[in-house]
Amino acid sequence: MISYANRRCYEAGYQEGELIGHRLVDWVEASHREDFDAALETTANGHQVENLELRVRRSDGSMGHFSISLSPMRDEQNAVNSVVVVMTDITDAALLQAKLAHSEKMATIGRLVSGVAHEVNNPLAAILGFTDLLLENPEVPVSAREDLQIILQETQRTKDIVQDLLSFARQRPVQREPVQLNGVLRQTIKLRQTIKLRSYDFASHGVEVVEDFEETLMAALGDSQQLQQVFLNILNNAYDAVQEAGQRGRIRIHTRRQAEMIEVAISDNGTGIIDPQRIFDPFYTTKQAGKGTGLGLSICYGIVRAHGGEIQCWNNEAGAGSTFVVRIPVATEAALAAAATKEARP
Template sequence: MPDPLAKLPTVILLGVLVVIFAALLKQNKTFRFRLWFLGWAIIFVRFVLQMIWKFLGISMPVYAAIDLTALQVAGIIFMVSVSALAETKWRNLYFVYFGSSVAVYAFSLTHGIESPWAYLAILLFMSVMPTYNLVRHAGATAWNYGMLASAWAVILWSVYKAFDGRPELGFYGFMMWIYGASAFLFYRKYQRLTPGIVATSLGFLAWSALVPVGHIVHYTPIGREMASDLWNLPKFIVAFGMIVTLLEDERIAAVAAGQREQQMSQQMRRFADLISHLYSGAAVSEVCAQVTQVITETTNFRRAVIVLADGPNRYQIAGHAGFDAIQLQKTSGCVDAMTDEMFLGLARPQSRIGTNSYRARSNYDMMRIQPIDADQPWGEDHKVVIPMNSPGRGVVGAIGLDEPRVPADINPAGLVMVELLATDIAGALDNSKLQKQLFRSEKLAGMGQLVTGVAHELNNPLTAILGYSEILGDRAADAATKRDLDVMRREALRMKRIIENLQRFSRQQRTEKKVVEVRPILEDVLKLRSYDLHASNIRLTQDIQPRSMRVFADETLIHQVLMNILNNAMDAVEGQDDKRIGLEARVQGEQVQIRVFDNGPGFSELTRVFDPFYTTKGPGKGTGLGLSICYGIIRDHGGDIVASNLQPQGASITILLPLHVERTQRAPLATDTMA
């Protein structure tokens, strides 16, 4: 019988290795490395037990069962550590399942159970869970089916040997398969030819090969002395290979971290340049193409698109990168079908990835972008959507990201810079809007002062012209003179109306604001124009929300604004064969939204729509003050008015007025309770 102290050098070396693994475990706490530490700890305890089992008074059958079980369980731990089973939520159950099966098999062998049916039951029990997992969850790949086929070949061979009276050969065959599978799984997991990977994979192969070799050599005259050394050498190769693999991983991780830091630095510089460009006054729509190009070059995503709001419930692509013609056409279809409600529906807690980024998928059949749960595996039609939120206007657009280079790297940290960029673009849009409003307000204020003086100076001579033309008309005897005087009086009256419009433009009139309902005002405007709409063969569509739409406003002025906008729409469709005008009114958040749209030619210069004296009508048909007056009235009511063109043709004017809420319907403000 061999001397127990002969195992001492091996035990000391394994103890040193276990201490090294324990030290490295403090730096690398991954589940895989914890399994490696556990596997080597079991092997270390197994060798210690080989030295002291007699001193502990353990019987030979029990010791042999523990020895076989420990070696088999360690192999199972190593195999599972580099397989997909280590990443499932049932991984702890797998260890209990396989460990208990192996222990029952080993105790049956060492306690002289000879019934082949017992071993058949154990082997079938061991095969149920891995077979189910591979078929149901792992996927139908050639690799998975190859592993399953090889495992079943070993199981069937073990059953055959059990009925042949040699059940121990089935146990050793299963052990050989475990260590052989560990070799292939280890290389497949890392897929690189580095010293650590090569040493570990070859060590597992040698460990597997020494199962039959060691069993054969054990029965040769010199085998009993050398078999122990043959068994131990592959173990040390595997152990040192794993340590080298860990060091290689740390080196690769350090290099990757350096590259990521360099990429992040480059990304931050380029994003900073774009943000500086945005806040320097550059048009956001002109910068969007550059933004998407930078995103595709510095992030994990190959495709990027920026969508901006172009009025209520309308969005358009402002910039894109990485799209081919077909992809862009499909994406444009989805964007054209987007509404404010659909955009808000994407921001679900279940879909959240980062602070302000969400998972979604494109349903091209329904032309919709739908939210999905953030933990779903990445699919071909999946996207990351980052809304651009404005404090005063809600969602003003979004950044869409697609086709990640590495789907597993989609995480909050990788989206932080893009989320910040989305916030900056929303801020730039707000700044641009405020600058335009400030410029227009200053322009209107200057024009108003000029108009006030001009109107006052023109009123006096005009009054004289009207008075004398009337007197001369009464004195004129012949018809020709009277006709000429009538023309002069008619043109003087037209000049008087222009002056009145100038006075309205300069806001030289008092307002009487009160709480009014919008719906009756709309109905009155439509009633007044119903005859002209019918006579002009104009088809009017209405979508007026039945719920209350109360605003604090001057009813006469709001009536004037709506009448002016409807008249403009009627003039715009005058030359169309199919004349169509639409009217929508609804409560949108804390605002009342009124929209009038038509299928006319649209605005030729959107930036000048509300400029004073700008008109697209023919001579004598308009002064160019109508929409300027409307703009001033709506802004004076704390609202907003937006003009936009429709595709393929048409124009739209949208009015936004603050929704009036009764004092009893809101929480009291601090100022309400102050004495």
């Protein structure tokens, strides 16, 4: 139980009534509580624990990265009677470090996959071409045609994977212009529901889509086609997650302006994310073999970063599912001028 909180806690926005007499572990993210309990037990046994990095709920309800040190306090008989916990919010530093590490990893993998994709493309084109010729040959027996059709389908699937690799490694420059994200989102939802081949119609599959848009939203600065690709990918993943959950699905899309960013939050009540720390890594996927390359969200990450924005995700604290948040700069006059200057450079 918390028996004392110093002045800095209240300056950070915490209220005395929600701290004193309550368990500190309740403020720790559920997935990290076991680590905190273990550290607390270690300290209770007389050993100090330093620089334990955990996610803890901040006063505004958001989750932040904290460096936590625990020190035992002893009475006159040298028995541990309390624990002093010092918590430092390192969210900004942790995010910056993660972004730098991820950018370096993406650049390295980008160079690798670009070379591999180009080498694989040439023999794939030959296989597709000669398979087509054989299928057009009337002398080929029916049994062989069935096998050739399988070869054609699997080769085409491999070609699609190679195209994903090239998209990941060589994203085209962002065409920066004022974009109404509410309109892009509505077009994306409409586009997605017309993809009949993938049976992705929301309503007919028991998935409710809630549009919670700020109607007076300012324009963002970006490329509408690339941003549509980002939102379509996130919506596809949300759809898959709620379908796997085996319950009535609900996807909520919320837009708002936050400081100099336009924020788009897409939440679902699906199965959640197994490892949010790796979700944007290239080739990381939890889907069955043949249903995903693990490059979709990596490409999204690159697109959003190229826009000068950020993309994050987490599992929902209250209820099932996960939330993806995309932030894109507002199209202010200064931002437009800076974008024009950058594009004018040779």
